[in-house]
Ligand SMILES: CC(=O)SCCNC(=O)CCNC(=O)[C@H](O)C(C)(C)COP(=O)(O)OP(=O)(O)OC[C@H]1O[C@@H](n2cnc3c(N)ncnc32)[C@H](O)[C@@H]1OP(=O)(O)O
């Protein structure tokens with residue numbers, strides 16, 4: 001990658017400042033590898049010397065545990081303490097000892113902070129910048145300077161921030177990063193400041209935006225438009241307080257909207273995978289609505305949208321989702337029209353082109369059922385069964401229920417046990433099956449499977465993997481309607497089904513029957529009852 005534009009990632013430093021995130025050194029190594037796969041130019045790995053985990057991370061990276069194909073590893077730290085020498089400062093020496101080619105230093109660039117937080121003189125702060133940069137440059141490091149609170153400082157005393165930048169460049173720094181540390185800027189004001197600084201020339205300007213006004217991505221792109229050629233971001237926007245500029249929309253915006261070729265070839269399509277993998281390691285559920293990479297980023301619910309998408313997807317997508325490794329999805333809900341049903345059915349492998357009346361009937365059924373509390377948006381398998389039954393004239397059926405019964409026993413010793421019995425017909429065979437479970441639904445599920453597995457051996461490979469219950473509004477207290485979403489899995493894939501009823505056991509039963517019916521219909525050779 002050439003050096004004309006820097007995508008600088010700080011997921012492992014500022015991103016780790018998000019409440020709730022704690023990475024181990026191993027996690028950090030894994031996240032760094034993922035960031036390298038998405039093609040960032042610089043990975044700020046943490047603050048060596050500030051905490052043992054970060055020191056360990058850099059030591060292990062230096063020993064060869066981290067081999068990066070695209071990125072350079074960066075160590076982060078502060079300028080030396082007031083009234084000392086950089087060459088004697090323990091934190092500065094730890095930065096040198098991290099053995100990275102690049103070091104980022106955070107420096108005060110706002111007179112308020114120098115005087116009130118650092119409690120030193122403006123001249124001494126300039127000396128701290130100059131001394132620390134020149135020491136690290138003399139040790140062979142490339143130095144980037146994060147000018148903390150640059151934009152706030154620009155209001156208080158604009159010349160001082162510029163003097164800090166000048167001191168850093170005179171001492172050999174490579175990039176002056178203008179930081180919106182409190183995250184209070186909006187794009188109009190921020191880009192004006194960046195433009196004024198960039199127009200002075202002689203500096204490479206970077207941008208670092210916190211997201212306290214929800215404008216970090218917009219601010220970052222506006223800064224590039226105004227002349228910044230170094231952007232600091234974090235995966236999924238993790239960071240202190242409200243977070244940082246999210247790497248994925250920043251990079252996607254730069255490449256696809258601003259025509260900047262800032263990633264190595266082939267990396268943009270890794271964004272969805274890397275975003276989700278990092279969320280997994282951070283132990284934060286991925287934001288399904290995250291721009292570009294969220295699973296809903298190209299999901300269309302409105303019938304009118306689907307009818308235009310049927311003609312051409314670009315009519316309702318701002319870009320081709322595959323560019324960033326994402327997919328378009330059509331959602332079928334009470335807001336669907338025939339086009340939504342046709343497109344969703346096609347996605348599921350059912351062509352409704354020759355069955356326009358069936359599409360109309362499915363729309364009506366979905367609207368009626370959703371009015372009663374059903375929801376097909378997340379239950380593709382139940383929706384597919386509904387569509388197939390409208391096309392074929394009947395729902396696939398592998399057994400007939402004669403009855404089921406569930407018992408819950410609260411014993412003297414405080415233990416609660418559950419037992420279920422199902423009576424079924426498979427063809428002419430009557431099956432009675434009883435099972436125990438850790439709850440009524442588990443007992444019913446066991447009894448149903450044990451009753452059927454002799455006739456349908458493929459059931460042995462299907463497991464219930466998730467069970468979600470939602471009590472629907474509209475009726476008070478225990479008289480409410482219950483919606484159950486069941487996720488079932490086999491060796492190849494997962495599928496979700498829905499059941500609704502005033503009784504939670506019956507709602508679960510309905511979702512369970514759809515789950516097994518859908519699963520069995522996917523295995524050729526399963527005998528129908
Ligand atoms: C904007 C940002 O997000 S910058 C990144 C911030 N990240 C972190 O703070 C996470 C890691 N931090 C830590 O582990 C600790 O705060 C440490 C190890 C760095 C310092 O811990 P301590 O020595 O106990 O100091 P403490 O955190 O209380 O205060 C910070 C000190 O650094 C000084 N300081 C703050 N910014 C700078 C700077 N740019 N250059 C030099 N010194 C600075 C403060 O004035 C204060 O000095 P004092 O100890 O003389 O009062």
Ligand SMILES: CC(=O)C(=O)O
Nearest residue numbers: 014146148149179181
């Ligand atoms: C450096 C940094 O994280 C900030 O100023 O917000």
